[in-house]
Amino acid sequence: MFREDPPALDLRGLTKRYDDGTLALEDFDLEIPAGAFFGLLGPNGAGKTTLISAVCNLVRVSGGEIRVFGEAHDTLEARSWIGLAEQDINLDRFLTVRETLLYHGGYFGMREPEERAEELIDVFGLRHKRDVRAPKLSGGQRRRLLLARALMHRPRLVILDEPTAGVDFELRQELWRYMRRLHAEGTTILLTTHYLEEAETLCEDIALIRDGHLIARDSAHGLREHFGVDRLTDVYVKAMAL
Amino acid sequence: MTGLVWLCKRETLRVSKLWTQTVLAPVVSSILFILVFGLSLGGRIKHVGNVDYDVFIVPGLITMGMVQAAYANNASSIFQARFDRYVNDVLSAPLRSWQMTLGYTIGGIFRAVCIGGSLLVLALLLVNVPVERPFALVAAVALGLVLFSALGVVVGIYAENWDHTTFIANIVILPLAFVGGVFYSVDVLSSPWQELSHVNPVFYLVNAVRFGFLGESDVSVWLSLGVTAALALPTYAWAQYLFTTGKRLKA
Numbered sequence: 199m200f201r202e203d204p205p206a207l208d209l210r211g212l213t214k215r216y217d218d219g220t221l222a223l224e225d226f227d228l229e230i231p232a233g234a235f236f237g238l239l240g241p242n243g244a245g246k247t248t249l250i251s252a253v254c255n256l257v258r259v260s261g262g263e264i265r266v267f268g269e270a271h272d273t274l275e276a277r278s279w280i281g282l283a284e285q286d287i288n289l290d291r292f293l294t295v296r297e298t299l300l301y302h303g304g305y306f307g308m309r310e311p312e313e314r315a316e317e318l319i320d321v322f323g324l325r326h327k328r329d330v331r332a333p334k335l336s337g338g339q340r341r342r343l344l345l346a347r348a349l350m351h352r353p354r355l356v357i358l359d360e361p362t363a364g365v366d367f368e369l370r371q372e373l374w375r376y377m378r379r380l381h382a383e384g385t386t387i388l389l390t391t392h393y394l395e396e397a398e399t400l401c402e403d404i405a406l407i408r409d410g411h412l413i414a415r416d417s418a419h420g421l422r423e424h425f426g427v428d429r430l431t432d433v434y435v436k437a438m439a440l
Numbered sequence: 441m442t443g444l445v446w447l448c449k450r451e452t453l454r455v456s457k458l459w460t461q462t463v464l465a466p467v468v469s470s471i472l473f474i475l476v477f478g479l480s481l482g483g484r485i486k487h488v489g490n491v492d493y494d495v496f497i498v499p500g501l502i503t504m505g506m507v508q509a510a511y512a513n514n515a516s517s518i519f520q521a522r523f524d525r526y527v528n529d530v531l532s533a534p535l536r537s538w539q540m541t542l543g544y545t546i547g548g549i550f551r552a553v554c555i556g557g558s559l560l561v562l563a564l565l566l567v568n569v570p571v572e573r574p575f576a577l578v579a580a581v582a583l584g585l586v587l588f589s590a591l592g593v594v595v596g597i598y599a600e601n602w603d604h605t606t607f608i609a610n611i612v613i614l615p616l617a618f619v620g621g622v623f624y625s626v627d628v629l630s631s632p633w634q635e636l637s638h639v640n641p642v643f644y645l646v647n648a649v650r651f652g653f654l655g656e657s658d659v660s661v662w663l664s665l666g667v668t669a670a671l672a673l674p675t676y677a678w679a680q681y682l683f684t685t686g687k688r689l690k691a
Contacts, residue, residue: 216691254532257691274534282532288525292454304446305533347529 203232204268206355206386207253212262214248214410222248223410225262230388230403232267232354235381237401238390241438245410246390247285250359254282267354278306281353285360285390287340289332295319295343296328299350306351318346321376338369345376355386362396374400394430404430406437413437444539447530451547454517455554462513462551467558470505474498474566477623488625491654498559498569499650500622506556506581507588507645510548511613514592515605517547522597522689531690537683541593545679548589556581569653576661577652583665584645587672588613593679597688616642621650626658641671 212226223245230236238246251257253264255272264271266279289298296315303311319328322342327335335343341361348356358377362370377400381387391397397404398418405415414421414437418430425433455462478494488496521527530540563569571577591608599605620642626634637643638659647657648664657664682688 251691254528255686255690256528256531258686274536277532277534280532282528284525284528286525288528290450290526290529291520291524292457293450297453301446301450302529302533304449305443305530305535307442307534309442 204265205229206232206234206267207388208263208265208268209249209253210263210265212249212252212264213260214245214252214257215260221410223252226407226410226412228405228412228415230386232386233384235377235387235400235402236389237397237404238388238407239392239394239397239404239434240390240407240413243409244407246407247359248410249407250282250357250388250390253357254280278351279354281348281351281356283344283348283356283358283361285363287337287344289340289343289347291331291333294329294331295324295335298332298343298347302347303350308351311350314350314352318350322346338365341365341369341373345373349380353385355388356380357388359390360392361389362391362393370396394434398430406434408438413440441539443533443535444543447535447539447543448546451517451543452550455513455547455551459554462509463554463558466505466509466555467562470501470555470559471562471566473501474563478567489656491656492567494567495569495654496625496650497623498563498567499653500617500620500646502556502559502563503584503642503646503649504617504622505559506552507584507617507642508609508613509555510552510585510588511592511595512548512605512609513551514544514548514589515596515599515608516592516602518544518593518596519599519602519605527689531686538680540683541590541676541680544593544596545586545589545676548592549585552585552589570655571653572655573652573661575652576665577649579665580645580648580652580661580668583668583672584649587641587645587668587675590672590676590679594675594682597679597682613642616640617646619643620646621658622646641667644668 207230209226209228212223214223215221240246248257252259253271255277266276269276293301299315299318300311303314319325324339324342327339332340345361362373377387389401402417404418404421406413416424421433422428425436427433478497481493485493487493595605595608620640621637626637629637644664644667647659648661648668651657651661
């Protein structure tokens with residue numbers, strides 16, 4: 199079904215060197231098929247967030263090419279296909295829950311975002327906080343709103359940068375359910391996480407990155423076989439020691 | 441264009457949500473100037489040229505209130521968005537760079553127009569200020585607001601902390617406004633202060649606005665509009681350059 203579509207994400211020779219000289223990504227190639235649930239694993243500073251930021255036009259790339267469903271990532275069309283939930287909570291402090299969704303939808307070209315906003319308010323259990331401004335929400339509510347915002351404009355590619363970092367068990371389970379439902383609806387998901395069991399449970403395909411380079415890529419089962427170990431944790435330890 | 445409309449709505453929503461801070465406070469402050477300087481000093485300084493002193497100071501005070509608000513609004517709005525990183529929601533959206541520049545500039549213009557409109561109504565009631573040249577007034581206000589709104593955007597993008605944004609407001613714009621002929625005609629100044637006034641860009645803006653209200657000013661209205669335009673256009677272009685390249689906005 200998905201093989202006829204161009205890849206959801208196609209990175210060719212992606213390089214990012216920051217102004218201070220740090221080389222975050224070097225000649226990085228990666229292809230994520232449309233409809234995949236893809237995991238990106240790596241230690242802090244491996245280049246995961248830089249990669250995501252490059253795809254979402256939030257950093258200036260030093261070299262290489264990024265295509266989203268066949269379109270250059272900086273075109274308006276490609277931008278409208280991506281939904282991003284960043285690692286840190288970055289909600290507009292002046293907007294209520296409802297306004298956060300409406301304005302995001304508006305920025306992304308939705309002409310009548312009201313119905314979609316109300317739908318997501320219900321899906322993410324934020325009805326009783328609908329008219330509350332973001333700074334007055336609890337941590338879990340903010341995390342849910344961040345995810346709702348990323349989904350507001352019905353993106354084809356959803357990028358989740360450590361969405362379950364620092365959340366309790368119940369909320370993590372809840373977020374997993376949302377992610378699975380999204381994937382079942384055909385949305386491509388790129389997930390970065392530090393939790394190996396999360397990647398193993400959710401992702402069909404996993405890439406391990408370190409120091410801005412791709413170390414390995416396969417399904418969780420394939421990675422275990424390749425590294426000759428029984429657990430993904432051992433794969434991770436071995437891969438990072440290479 | 442939908443994205444631009446929503447960005448403009450967001451920037452004006454911020455002004456209206458915080459209206460006591462963004463509009464009421466500057467209006468009260470300017471009205472106090474009119475009352476204290478105009479009505480009290482007006483007893484001692486009867487006229488400046490052919491104009492009553494309390495009327496003479498109104499155009500300058502309206503100008504000062506508007507340009508300070510236009511600058512401060514945009515500098516704080518965009519700095520806050522960078523600081524909390526919710527600017528990423530706009531930077532990643534399918535918006536063209538000119539739409540981002542215009543969207544962020546509109547907030548300051550909207551706030552300044554709210555303040556200027558309120559002050560105009562109050563000034564009409566208090567001192568019956570005339571509007572002799574409405575087209576010149578509109579042109580002067582438009583150019584002045586583009587200049588200071590765009591300056592706010594630029595400073596908001598470069599600022600690394602709140603002090604940087606307030607530094608420009610308190611150490612640059614406010615002193616330039618005070619010595620730009622808001623409260624006096626530069627004709628009464630001795631050399632070299634009179635000559636030095638002519639290198640103050642706010643002096644030209646105040647005079648262009650004063651011409652719009654009173655039909656007279658210290659320098660030609662065309663020179664005033666020309667100088668203001670010559671500053672407004674490159675400042676706006678600078679803001680546009682920052683959004684186009686992502687410099688200071690994207691790592």
